[in-house]
Amino acid sequence: DELISQIAAGEVVERPASVVRELVDNALDAGAHHVTVRLLAGGVRLIAVEDDGQGIPRNELPVALKRHATSKIRSLDELESVGTMGFRGEALAAIASVAELSLLSRTPPGDSADAEHAWLLNARTGELSPAPRGVGTSVEVRELFYATPARRKFLKTDATELAHCVEAVRRHALARPDVGFAIWHEGKLVEQWRAAPPGASPEDSMAQRLGDVLGREFLDNSLPVAWRSSSDHPHPIRVWGRVGLPDFARARADQQFAYVNGRFVRDKVVSHAARAAFEDVLHGQRQPVYALFMEIDPRRVDVNVHPTKIEVRFRDSREVHQAVRHAVEDTLAASRA
Numbered sequence: 001d002e003l004i005s006q007i008a009a010g011e012v013v014e015r016p017a018s019v020v021r022e023l024v025d026n027a028l029d030a031g032a033h034h035v036t037v038r039l040l041a042g043g044v045r046l047i048a049v050e051d052d053g054q055g056i057p058r059n060e061l062p063v064a065l066k067r068h069a070t071s072k073i074r075s076l077d078e079l080e081s082v083g084t085m086g087f088r089g090e091a092l093a094a095i096a097s098v099a100e101l102s103l104l105s106r107t108p109p110g111d112s113a114d115a116e117h118a119w120l121l122n123a124r125t126g127e128l129s130p131a132p133r134g135v136g137t138s139v140e141v142r143e144l145f146y147a148t149p150a151r152r153k154f155l156k157t158d159a160t161e162l163a164h165c166v167e168a169v170r171r172h173a174l175a176r177p178d179v180g181f182a183i184w185h186e187g188k189l190v191e192q193w194r195a196a197p198p199g200a201s202p203e204d205s206m207a208q209r210l211g212d213v214l215g216r217e218f219l220d221n222s223l224p225v226a227w228r229s230s231s232d233h234p235h236p237i238r239v240w241g242r243v244g245l246p247d248f249a250r251a252r253a254d255q256q257f258a259y260v261n262g263r264f265v266r267d268k269v270v271s272h273a274a275r276a277a278f279e280d281v282l283h284g285q286r287q288p289v290y291a292l293f294m295e296i297d298p299r300r301v302d303v304n305v306h307p308t309k310i311e312v313r314f315r316d317s318r319e320v321h322q323a324v325r326h327a328v329e330d331t332l333a334a335s336r337a
């Protein structure tokens, strides 16, 4: 059983950044407005993610660590149209099997009888003890791969692992301008992206966040995308975001951010479609730069393809390809008109 959970963990936890991604997913699923990530030694010694979300009731803390225990979906039907980032219920279990994990959480007042303080659960000992904390959850993950030196050896330098961790948070941050993020490494603030003010329009919030995360120069050298399939289309798709102007294109794959229903994905259909739209202007020399958000009927996309959920499968990849291609082409054409 120990072996099986270690093998399963390998698919979810490859490096510190995988842990960061899963923990931030959970914070966002819990409705957090602010997420703080604290790291030591590129995340290998410590990954702590703190949120101000709804918390975990005391009696559910041990359940949260069980494999395939999720509070997010209850039926196969719900899996078809899952609206949360998580749904497989394996992240915390997987992380706990390859590192020292503790959960510290407090639910809002009135939500549960014992919300006057937080509860701390040590995953290894199972010990549950009262502890001070405001409403929300802190997950601490220490000494990743401590019991598997072979896997620890595959990790790169702290600086490289840190860069991957920051990238993982950046992917979340681009999709959620309404949430504030901060990343600390060795006690120093590495990145901070403030939440958009409550009344701000989605467009303004997104523009602000794109500028904060990808740099002012991206904002100044990109065009807004706002596209939707015609209303008589049986399966409407909406594509929005920004694409970098052709002469701004940099040969950097990490400047390509694609989201499907709010989830960051790495997908060949989408990247190929964007490239195809740029083909004439970029002459295949450089990679386009973009942050594209696709909204599509959740029943037409399968997010349960891979444990990390970074890959998706579309029911009809042609319609997605066409939507992205048209969205980018129309944007580029409008800028030349």
Ligand code: ADP
Residues within 6 Å of the ligand: 022, 026, 027, 029, 030, 051, 053, 054, 055, 056, 064, 065, 069, 070, 071, 072, 085, 086, 087, 088, 089, 090, 091, 092, 093, 137
């Ligand atoms: P999943 O996200 O797929 O449900 P996880 O293993 O990531 O599975 O988390 C297990 C459960 O723990 C979640 O379903 C949720 O109930 C609870 N949980 C984890 N992290 C948090 C958090 N930051 N805030 C509130 N609940 C959480």
Ligand code: MG
Residues within 6 Å of the ligand: 022, 025, 026, 085, 086, 087, 089, 091, 092
């Ligand atoms: Mg999760």
